[in-house]
Amino acid sequence: MRTRKISRTSSAYTLKAKFADILYHDFENQQLEFLKRELSKLAQRAQACFIDAGCGTGRLTGQVADELRVQVIGLDSSAHMIHRARQLNTSNRTAFKVGELEHIRGNNQYDAIFIMFTVFNYITDPRKAKKAIRSLYQNLTPGGKLIIDAANILNYIDCYKPKITNKFKRAEGTYTQEISHLVDKQEMLMHHFERFITPTGGIIKEHHALKFYPKDILQEFLEQAGFSAKKIKFLFNYSTRKPNNNYPRIIAVATK
Numbered sequence: 001m002r003t004r005k006i007s008r009t010s011s012a013y014t015l016k017a018k019f020a021d022i023l024y025h026d027f028e029n030q031q032l033e034f035l036k037r038e039l040s041k042l043a044q045r046a047q048a049c050f051i052d053a054g055c056g057t058g059r060l061t062g063q064v065a066d067e068l069r070v071q072v073i074g075l076d077s078s079a080h081m082i083h084r085a086r087q088l089n090t091s092n093r094t095a096f097k098v099g100e101l102e103h104i105r106g107n108n109q110y111d112a113i114f115i116m117f118t119v120f121n122y123i124t125d126p127r128k129a130k131k132a133i134r135s136l137y138q139n140l141t142p143g144g145k146l147i148i149d150a151a152n153i154l155n156y157i158d159c160y161k162p163k164i165t166n167k168f169k170r171a172e173g174t175y176t177q178e179i180s181h182l183v184d185k186q187e188m189l190m191h192h193f194e195r196f197i198t199p200t201g202g203i204i205k206e207h208h209a210l211k212f213y214p215k216d217i218l219q220e221f222l223e224q225a226g227f228s229a230k231k232i233k234f235l236f237n238y239s240t241r242k243p244n245n246n247y248p249r250i251i252a253v254a255t256k
Contacts, residue, residue, distance in 0.1 A: 031116050032063050034238040042111045043068035050112040053101045054119030058085030065093035075099050102132035110139050114147040121151045121210040130221050137225040140256040148252040153212035173199025188212040215250055222254045231255040
């Protein structure tokens with residue numbers, strides 16, 4: 001049995017690149033329908049171009065590009081994820097680059113930037129998070145949209161189970177994902193511990209931290225970046241604006 005232990009987030013997702021489609025497949029349909037509703041008008045602009053920041057293996061990138069018939073650039077910090085994304089997506093509507101969220105450069109070039117799968121929470125330094133939003137604002141065209149799909153700390157504190165086991169059945173066998181969390185309420189930080197077991201008995205161990213940004217903090221960051229308060233809305237899952245502890249997400253949609 002092979003065991004590999006890793007702690008850095010980019011390394012963790014590098015090792016899990018070929019398993020990412022198994023882990024996140026269930027979320028993609030909800031996210032795709034949500035993005036189609038939010039971005040369909042922007043996709044009709046002449047030479048419209050979107051960014052999928054933290055794209056992973058690019059499945060959602062490709063789906064958005066195909067469904068909305070728009071150019072989408074996928075960005076991820078893991079070179080292995082980007083390699084896999086290029087293998088899975090051969091459409092001329094998609095392109096993939098290795099890079100960090102806070103280093104996007106475009107100068108009013110992109111009509112939409114979306115950050116899904118709680119990727120934004122991996123920026124654990126609030127100063128870097130604030131700087132990233134400012135940079136993203138500057139890279140949007142007038143009327144462009146920034147979408148941040150963040151984790152909701154209320155869900156993790158009050159509703160989330162301390163330990164979770166997920167099983168994914170595939171033709172080659174069953175994959176097992178074992179997750180445990182430790183939440184620091186004072187620091188608004190969650191430590192995520194995971195074991196991912198393949199059908200052949202291979203084990204990947206992972207630890208990383210996520211920073212929670214409540215709605216009021218995200219609102220503050222967005223306004224300080226330049227977004228008008230009147231052009232910022234929040235949702236608590238992919239279909240409702242009603243806040244509730246049971247909703248695992250805080251989704252900010254800001255229009256420049």
